[in-house]
Amino acid sequence: MPTVTSADGTTIAYETTGRGPALVLVDGSMCHRDFGPARALAAQLADTFTVHLYDRRGRGASGNTQPWTPEREIDDLAALLEAAGGEAFLFGASSGAVLAADAANRLPGFTRMALYEPPFIVDNSRPARPDTFTPDIEAMIAQGDESTALKTFFRDVGVPGPVITIMKLTPNWKKLKGLAPTLPYDLHILGDTSRGTPLDPTRWSSVSAPTLVMDGGKSPAYMRNAARALSEALPKAEYRTIPGQTHIIKAAALAPAIKEFLAA
Structure with a gap:
């Protein structure tokens, strides 16, 4: 398995598939190459792009040098960008969409970008997240109580209690517990964007990449409002709804829009 070395010495594991211009996929919280939507999405995109899937630090086969900072996650993407030839397209989903936008703000080598459902709270369409x-x-994680941390997070994002109970009985719960220590990373990447207030557009004012911000037609109002708000905050962005979709990515539904925009 190929790896790159980030600026702080952390080993970042990745793989490539397909042919065409380079495209880097950025996962959201508690996902990696083999646990989440990235592999299925890569399979749908491989006929058009050379897709780079990677394990964000602290996940899968990648290292987790401490202390963690958002800037180090952008350094990881800089190392992947160099491995991809210095220029690439970028896709990010959920909190990975926020990381992707932050990376494009600093790294001009990402020349075009597609983002799906950044999980901001920008108005009163759902309660703000407490400070x-x-x-x-x-x-909770410091006390070794990953299960409670996961239940608290899932309740906050709207997963019903009975569903969480069922999730705890599945083999995936053990995998989620292993990834739970990285959950604060994504929450810190979101920063102050969950207070029910408008986004600060200066955060992404240096993004030069044309960007498509998408949401799902069946997603909650707050998430759709967040996607629209990000499209308005980015300098060169357009907004599109994928009919019938939710925050759970279905690769076959999302890939055509990604291909159309990135290959334009």
Whole structure:
């Protein structure tokens, strides 16, 4: 398996598939190459792009040098960009969409970008996340209580209690517990974007890449409002709804829109 070395010495594992211009996929919270939507999405995109899937730090086969900072995750993407030849397209989903936008703000080698459902809370269409939410999650993880951290997070994002109970009985719960220590990373990447207030457009004012921001037609109103808000905050962005979709990515439904925009 190929790896790159990030600026702080962390080993980042990745793989490539397909042929064509380089495209880097950025996962959201608690996902990696073999646990989440990236592999299925890569399979749908491989006929058009050379797709780079990677394990974000602390996940899968990648390292996890401490202390973690958002800037180090962007350094990881800089190393992948260099491995891809110095120029690439970029796709990010959920909190990975926020990381992708932050990376494009700093790394001009990402020349075109597609983003799906950044999980901001920009208005009163759902309750704002309390300021104590991230510290509380960090404290649970520090105490070794990954299960409670996961339940707290899933309840916050709207997963019904009975569904969480069923999730705890599946083999995937053990995998999620192993990834739970990285959950605060994504919450810190979101920063202050979950307070029910408008986005600060200066955060992405240096993004030069034309960008497509997408949401699903069946997603909650707050998430659709967040996608629209990000499209308005980015300098060169357009907004599109994928009919019938939710926050759970279905590769076959999303890939055509990604191909159309990135290959334009």
